[in-house]
């Protein structure tokens with residue numbers, strides 16, 4: 001019961017996830033993941049395609065996007081601001097490391113969120129951002145030239 005109420009709170013105000021203990025948050029996120037996609041999409045104001053079949057961690061990331069108001073500057077599924085690039089397909093452009101760097105350090109007119117996000121939030125956020133690509137397009141990869149040299153055995 002408590003988790004259902006907390007779920008309702010989260011739908012009204014996603015930033016309330018910060019008021020929960022880690023165990024409560026986990027229970028609620030697991031419950032979120034069982035909701036049907038259209039309901040979930042509505043609750044998280046995120047296109048159905050980006051919530052369907054996602055893990056609790058990834059859904060937590062969608063909540064972070066909402067609660068940190070990333071959408072003021074970025075659109076998803078055509079909704080949201082235009083000061084920054086649309087985040088649809090961002091996982092085809094940036095690797096996990098690049099996503100983390102962009103979020104923590106900002107740059108190019110984006111504020112840095114390093115002091116504004118817990119490591120758990122960054123982890124969830126980036127897990128969600130990494131899902132933002134069409135199923136038929138591969139995730140971004142680190143260019144070969146940028147990979148650390150293979151170590152001699």
Ligand code: HEC
Pocket residue numbers: 065068069070071072073074083084085090093094099102103107108109110111113125129
């Ligand atoms: C005040 C506006 C603003 C806010 C709020 C904002 N961003 Fe940005 N973001 C930008 C701008 C502008 C860029 C482009 C930066 C550049 O060109 O170097 C950007 C770039 C990005 C990129 C790289 C996109 C690409 O295709 O290269 C990602 C990922 C990103 N932002 C994620 C986020 C996330 C996640 C949040 C919320 C935690 C957020 N942004 C909040 C303005 C914003």
